[in-house]
Amino acid sequence: MTYTHLIAPFVPASDGLQIRETHGGDITAIQKIYAHHVLKGRASFEEVPPDAAELSSRRAAILKEGLPYLVAEMDGQILGYSYATRYRPRSAYRYTLEDSVYVAEGFAGRGIGKALLIALLARCEAGPWRQMLATIGDSENAGSIGLHASLGFRLIGTLQAVGFKHGRWLNTVLMQRELGSGNNSLPDARNPEASHLGPHSA
Numbered sequence: 001m002t003y004t005h006l007i008a009p010f011v012p013a014s015d016g017l018q019i020r021e022t023h024g025g026d027i028t029a030i031q032k033i034y035a036h037h038v039l040k041g042r043a044s045f046e047e048v049p050p051d052a053a054e055l056s057s058r059r060a061a062i063l064k065e066g067l068p069y070l071v072a073e074m075d076g077q078i079l080g081y082s083y084a085t086r087y088r089p090r091s092a093y094r095y096t097l098e099d100s101v102y103v104a105e106g107f108a109g110r111g112i113g114k115a116l117l118i119a120l121l122a123r124c125e126a127g128p129w130r131q132m133l134a135t136i137g138d139s140e141n142a143g144s145i146g147l148h149a150s151l152g153f154r155l156i157g158t159l160q161a162v163g164f165k166h167g168r169w170l171n172t173v174l175m176q177r178e179l180g181s182g183n184n185s186l187p188d189a190r191n192p193e194a195s196h197l198g199p200h201s202a
Contacts, residue, residue, distance in 0.1 A: 015074070017112065021120040022059065022069045022081065027052045029078035029104075030059075030071070040168045042138040043102070043165045043169055065148045067097070072112045076183075079104045082116035084124055095187060096131040097124055097179075101147070105196050113147050121151065125179045126129040137163065139171040153177040159161060 022030070023109040035049035050058075062069050062083050080103035087096040099120055103113045124132060132153075136144045139158055149155075153175040163170035 003179070013149045016071055017074045017079070017115060019070055019072055019115055022071045024056065026071050026078055026081070027056045027059065030081050031055050033078070033081065033102050037046075037102055041122050042142060042165060043141060045137055045165060045172075046169070047165060066127070068120055070116055070119055074115050076080075079105055079107045080112045080116055082120045084115075084129075084132070087131075095129050096133065097129050098133045098135060100179060101144070108143060113143075114150065117147060121177070129179050132135070132179055134173075134175040134177075136173040136175065137170060139173050141173070145173055145175070148175045148177070151165075151177065179194070 031049070031052045032154065034044070034055065037044050038046045038049040051159045059069055062085060065086065067084045067086075070081060071078050072080040077165070080101070082099065084097045084099055084100040087093050087098045099117065101113050101116050101120070103116075133156075134144075134153055136148070139145075153173075156174040156176050157175070159172045161169040162172055
């Protein structure tokens with residue numbers, strides 16, 4: 001079961017920017033955006049950019065789980081994308097998600113990442129999920145840390161020197177935000193949308 005019935009086709013943002021659901025034709029632009037971050041940045045700990053076929057497969061797996069995968073578009077150009085994934089596959093984690101947000105080269109600082117993350121959080125809050133985590137590559141990534149903090153994420157901790165890329169050791173910063181009522185109420189086990197979630201093997 002998916003949650004597409006909860007999701008509007010697009011959300012108008014400022015200056016002609018639209019946040020919408022992704023489709024297969026977006027993969028080429030997504031691959032270009034992500035390749036830049038893999039090769040030049042420290043937000044992703046991948047070191048070899050995956051090709052379009054691999055990213056298409058990853059996208060399909062996310063959509064199969066009923067999770068949102070969004071793009072930011074303006075004047076026909078994809079300027080960024082965001083998606084949510086399961087935090088971990090074991091069944092007890094099934095109400096916890098992790099977000100990813102990437103903005104095209106040259107377009108950082110224009111509110112695109114914030115528009116994407118706002119839309120992503122709204123879609124996830126429309127489902128049964130209760131917690132969102134952000135695993136931010138590099139503790140010097142002030143832009144991403146500030147973005148998440150501005151939308152209610154709190155700092156959980158820093159994993160020291162867990163990555164090595166571009167000739168240096170990298171930390172990861174963990175941030176967390178509640179979705180909906182968070183842990184203030186129990187999930188509704190009678191809800192079929194909740195009971196199916198995630199693999200149920202240990």
